[in-house]
Amino acid sequence: MPNGIAFKSGIARLDGIIMFSRRIGVGAILFVLMSPVVVTFAYDGHAGKVQPASVVASTFEFVRGPTVNLVTSESAMIFWRTSDPTNGTVEYGLSNESLSMSVVETSVITDHRLNLTGLSPHTTYYYRVVSNGTASDIYHFRTAPQAGEPFRLVVLGDNRPDSSSAPTQPSVFEEIIELVINEDPDIVVMTGDYIYSLSTSTSENLHTWALFTNITDRLGHYVPIYAVPGNHDVESWTGGYHPEYFLDAFELYDEPRTYSSFDYAGVHFVLLDTELHNQVGRVTGEQYEWLVEDLSNTTVPIKLVFGHEPLYPIKHIGSSLDRNETERDRLQALFESKNVTVYFAGHDHLYNRLTTNGVVHIITGGAGAPLYNSPWGGAYYHYAVVDVTSSSLNITAKRTTGAVIENYKLPYRGPIEIAIRGFANMSQKPAGTIPQLYFSEVPAVTYYSWDGAENSTVLTGLPNTKGQHTLDVYAQDDTGQWSHARFVFTSIVYTSSSTTSTATTSSTEVTTTSTGGSTTSSNTTSTAPPPTGQYDAVIIAGAIAMGVVVVVVVVVLTRRS
Incomplete structure (x- = not known):
C-alpha cells in the first residue's frame, strides 16, 4: 500500500506567529487580522451529524478521506470531505493504471458520498476522488466475498x-x-x-x-x-x-x-x-x-x-x-x-x-x-x-x-473449560462466599469438593475457617470425558477490638494461574470418574504452612499499626 497520505485529514486550524513592522499601518494590521481563514460547524439534530455549515478558505483542500465504507460483494460507498462546497467524482478500475470507470456527483456540497455498484465479489478495485480539479492519491479496496467464502x-x-x-x-x-x-x-x-x-x-x-x-x-x-x-x-x-x-x-x-x-x-x-x-x-x-x-x-x-x-x-x-x-x-x-x-x-x-x-x-x-x-x-x-x-x-x-x-x-473441540471470574474472587470476601464459576458448555455432571471432602453436586461457599482452602471442580461432557480444575483460596481472619467488643470476620482471596487471558487453575482431563473425598497430604501440609505465615504477617502488621 502507498506510504504517502496526500489528503489533509482533520479540521483546518490557524497556528503561528504574526510579526509586524513599524512601517505597517493600523489599517493593514486590521486587514490581516480580519482576513477569513475560518471553519465553522453546526449540528443538524435531525441527521445526528456534525455538519460543515460554511467554509471560507484561502485555498481548496481535502479535509478528510477518502475512505471506503459499507462494502458488500457488489458495492461500496466512498466518502470524503472538502474545504469548499463542490461536486465530486470517483474514478475507479481494476488497476491503478486504468481507472476507466467513474461516478459523478451533481450536488455542490462538502461531504461527498458516492456509491459504486455493479462490482464483482472479492475483487480488488483501485480508486481516487476528484473535486474542484484536484485529485487524491490512488487507493484500493476489496469487495466482500460471496457468502461462505473465507x-x-x-x-x-x-x-x-x-x-x-x-x-x-x-x-x-x-x-x-x-x-x-x-x-x-x-x-x-x-x-x-x-x-x-x-x-x-x-x-x-x-x-x-x-x-x-x-x-x-x-x-x-x-x-x-x-x-x-x-x-x-x-x-x-x-x-x-x-x-x-x-x-x-x-x-x-x-x-x-x-x-x-x-x-x-x-x-x-x-x-x-x-x-x-x-x-x-x-x-x-x-x-x-x-x-x-x-x-x-x-x-x-x-x-x-x-x-x-x-x-x-x-x-x-x-x-x-x-x-x-x-x-x-x-x-x-x-x-x-x-x-x-x-x-x-x-x-x-x-x-x-x-x-x-x-x-x-x-x-x-x-x-x-x-x-x-x-x-x-x-x-x-x-x-x-x-x-x-x-x-x-x-x-x-x-x-x-x-x-x-x-x-x-x-468450533472448540476439547474438554469442558472451567474458569473462575478472577477479579470478583480476588477481593477479600466473607466466609460463605460462593465462587463464580463458568463452564464452556453445560456439563452433563458436575462435582465440587472443598479441601478434599466428599464430592457434592452443589457448590457451597468458602469454609468458615482461617487458612488455605482448595476447591476441586469436576465437569463431565456428553462424551463422558471429565475436566478438572483446582482453585486455591486463602482465608484471612481479621480482628478489630475496642473497649466494649471484639469482632472477627473471615475474608478470602483467590490465587490462580492465567491461561490465554482467562483466569483458571491448572486444568486436567480424564475419562475416569473424580475421586471421592481423598485428601492430599501435600495440599494439607501446604495449607497449614501458608496459614501459619499469614497469621504471623497479620500479627506483625497489627502490632506495627
Whole structure:
C-alpha cells in the first residue's frame, strides 16, 4: 500500500506567529487580522451529524478521506470531505493504471458520498476522488466475498489517550493501525473509547475527533471500519449526551440510531450501543427488543456481536453490563438461545477470553489506552485477527511485538473449560462466599469438593475457617470425558477490638494461574470418574504452612499499626 497520505485529514486550524513592522499601518494590521481563514460547524439534530455549515478558505483542500465504507460483494460507498462546497467524482478500475470507470456527483456540497455498484465479489478495485480539479492519491479496496467464502476480520478497541496527554492519540495506536494494515483485513470492527472526553466547545471536540480520524483514515482508505460507541466517546464530562461526533467519524448508521446489524460474506454482524442516554451499561428497552427481533430473523450459522462494555468484566466489575445482573443474565440467555458465536467488547484495557454455555466472550481493549495490570494476564497492547470460513473461526490475539497472546479456534473441540471470574474472587470476601464459576458448555455432571471432602453436586461457599482452602471442580461432557480444575483460596481472619467488643470476620482471596487471558487453575482431563473425598497430604501440609505465615504477617502488621 502507498506510504504517502496526500489528503489533509482533520479540521483546518490557524497556528503561528504574526510579526509586524513599524512601517505597517493600523489599517493593514486590521486587514490581516480580519482576513477569513475560518471553519465553522453546526449540528443538524435531525441527521445526528456534525455538519460543515460554511467554509471560507484561502485555498481548496481535502479535509478528510477518502475512505471506503459499507462494502458488500457488489458495492461500496466512498466518502470524503472538502474545504469548499463542490461536486465530486470517483474514478475507479481494476488497476491503478486504468481507472476507466467513474461516478459523478451533481450536488455542490462538502461531504461527498458516492456509491459504486455493479462490482464483482472479492475483487480488488483501485480508486481516487476528484473535486474542484484536484485529485487524491490512488487507493484500493476489496469487495466482500460471496457468502461462505473465507475472509479476515480484525477487532481492536480502547485506543483513547489518558488524561495527561489528551487529546493527542497514543503513539502505540498509530503503530497498531500500521500493523492492522499489514494484516490485510477485509473488514475491521472497533470496540469503543476512541477519545478521552468531550467538552462544551464544538471546535475543541471537532479537533479531538480529527486527531483520531487522522489516524484511522490511513486504514479507512483501504478497509471498511465499523465501530460501536464507548462511554468516553458520547458522554460529556460537563454534562449531556453527544453522539453526533461519533456518528460523524463513522459512516455506518441509520442516524441518529447508534446500533445496527449487517451481513458480510454470510456472517451476521451486530453492533450494540451500551452507552445510550440514561441506559449506560445496559442493553434494554427498544434496543433489546430490536436485538431479539434481529437475531430471530437471521439464519446464518455464525453470529458476531460487538459492544463496548463486557458482560463479564475483569476490572470494571459492577460497572459494565453486569451492573444490572438480571439484564446481563437475560442478554446471556438470549445469546445462548440464538446461537451467538462470539461477543466482542472493550472497556477493560487488556485481553481476556471467557466461554460460558457455548458463547465466547472476548475483551479486546488494548489499542492504546493505559493498560489495566492484572494478575490474570492480558495486560498487553494488542489487536485480534479473526480468520473466518463458512463454519469456523480462527482467533489470534497479537501483541505489537508480534507475539501471540492466544490462538483459539471455533468450533472448540476439547474438554469442558472451567474458569473462575478472577477479579470478583480476588477481593477479600466473607466466609460463605460462593465462587463464580463458568463452564464452556453445560456439563452433563458436575462435582465440587472443598479441601478434599466428599464430592457434592452443589457448590457451597468458602469454609468458615482461617487458612488455605482448595476447591476441586469436576465437569463431565456428553462424551463422558471429565475436566478438572483446582482453585486455591486463602482465608484471612481479621480482628478489630475496642473497649466494649471484639469482632472477627473471615475474608478470602483467590490465587490462580492465567491461561490465554482467562483466569483458571491448572486444568486436567480424564475419562475416569473424580475421586471421592481423598485428601492430599501435600495440599494439607501446604495449607497449614501458608496459614501459619499469614497469621504471623497479620500479627506483625497489627502490632506495627
